[in-house]
Amino acid sequence: MSFLGFEGKTFLIFGVANKKSVAWSIADIIRKEGGETVFSVQDVEKKTAVEKLFPGAQVHVCDVSSEESVKALAVAVGGRSKVLGGIVHSVAFASYPDGVKPFHEVNKEDFMKAMDVSCFSLVAISNAFKEILDKKASVVTISISTTRMAAENYGYMAPIKAALDSTLCFLAKSFSSFSEVRFNAVGPSLLKTSASAGIPGYVDSYLFAEKAIPRKRALDTSEAARVAVFLLSHASSGVNAQKIVVDAGMETNFFDNEIIKKTTRGDIG
Numbered sequence: 001m002s003f004l005g006f007e008g009k010t011f012l013i014f015g016v017a018n019k020k021s022v023a024w025s026i027a028d029i030i031r032k033e034g035g036e037t038v039f040s041v042q043d044v045e046k047k048t049a050v051e052k053l054f055p056g057a058q059v060h061v062c063d064v065s066s067e068e069s070v071k072a073l074a075v076a077v078g079g080r081s082k083v084l085g086g087i088v089h090s091v092a093f094a095s096y097p098d099g100v101k102p103f104h105e106v107n108k109e110d111f112m113k114a115m116d117v118s119c120f121s122l123v124a125i126s127n128a129f130k131e132i133l134d135k136k137a138s139v140v141t142i143s144i145s146t147t148r149m150a151a152e153n154y155g156y157m158a159p160i161k162a163a164l165d166s167t168l169c170f171l172a173k174s175f176s177s178f179s180e181v182r183f184n185a186v187g188p189s190l191l192k193t194s195a196s197a198g199i200p201g202y203v204d205s206y207l208f209a210e211k212a213i214p215r216k217r218a219l220d221t222s223e224a225a226r227v228a229v230f231l232l233s234h235a236s237s238g239v240n241a242q243k244i245v246v247d248a249g250m251e252t253n254f255f256d257n258e259i260i261k262k263t264t265r266g267d268i269g
Contacts (some may be wrong), residue, residue, distance in 0.1 A: 003232040006035030011232065013041045015090030015142070020144055020193045022186075023090035024053065025225030030232070035085070038077055040064075051173035064091055064098075065113070065123035067128075071216045073089040074128040085136050086232045088140040089125060092195065094116035094157050100200050106156045112202065114156065126171055126183075135179045140145070141168070142224070143149045145247040149150050153201035165243050176256045182240040184231045186223035189213070189247035211259055214249045223248070 011030055015023040016039055023202070027037045028155045031054075039050050048061045060076055060226040063069040077084070094114045101107075122141055133139075147162035165185060190209040196202050210218045224246050230236050231244070 003034045004031040004033050004084070004229065004235060006030055006233065007035075008111045009085030010036040010038060010083070011086045012040065012077060012081075012084055012129070013088045013090070014062075014241065015088070015092075016041065016053065017194050017254065019047060019201065020221065021090065021195075022188070022191065022193065022224050022228070023088055025222045026088050026228050026232075027054065029225060029229045033229075036081075038071055048227075061065060064125065065116045065157075067124050068213065070121075070124045070128045072197065074132060077129075078132045082132070084132050084137060085134055086138040087125065087129060087133070088228065088232070089263055090114045091117060091121055091140065092142075092157070094199075096155060096200060097258065099262050100153055100155045102152075103150075103156060109157050111160075113196065116159050116162065118157070118160050119167060122167055123171065126175070130175070130179075130181075133179070133181055135181070136234070136237070137179075138182045138184070138232045138236070139171070140228050141183075141185045142228070143187045143243055145187045145189045145245045146251065148224050151205065153199060153205060155199075164199070168243070169241045182231075182237075184236070184239055184241070185243040185249075186228045186231065187243045187245045188221075189219050189245075189250050191221050192222065193217055193221060209250060212250045212253050212256060213247070214253050218247075219248050 010041045013023050013027045030037055040060050040062045041050055044061060046215050047061050062073040080198055095110045126139060141164060143165055144161045147158045168183045168185055175181045190206045206218060210216060227244055227246050
């Protein structure tokens, strides 16, 4: 039996796009450890892609910004999987139709849409699935390593991820009145994913992160996924309402001598 105890358990995974996704790595590990996976994607095109990645798996289409769609998903999943061992919420959305603007110029409609999809969807999903979740299930969301760094090219997403981090605490508290369901987050540093490719200027930030990480190598999606899998398992039963930062030590190394020398000499690139 696996140390993680996934045998005979089913997990619902939101957010698989392709093999570069953190969600794909999480699902791959769960299945290798004897667990079952059910998937939710945003459209039919993604459904077809995930069905190819995981032949024979249940794949549902759900608009997480629609509470009706989320409730319908809960009915569909509940009809085939009576109990879920956990949920992975790897969902985020941001729109930059005119490029990244100074934060004080952020469009309200874009901000609220991103908040709805990237943060409130976790509340809606948790509420819709509360009767299907095992009483000791684990819900894991994907955040970011820090929401206190004002990375200009990340636009307004850091404040939204900060709201997501806070939401974990309130969900953990409210669910504690009737269960031991845990809510945690993984906060990876910069990753090479399809979603990140859409962020203006992300490549430069990614290359800088490589220099700032002590090992001089950026984080791999599988490294973030392995921490998420730990949080899904009973091995982490004492961890609740927390975000585990997975940045390979980057936050400790911004004053690395090599970075300082290159910056002061004007040849950081």
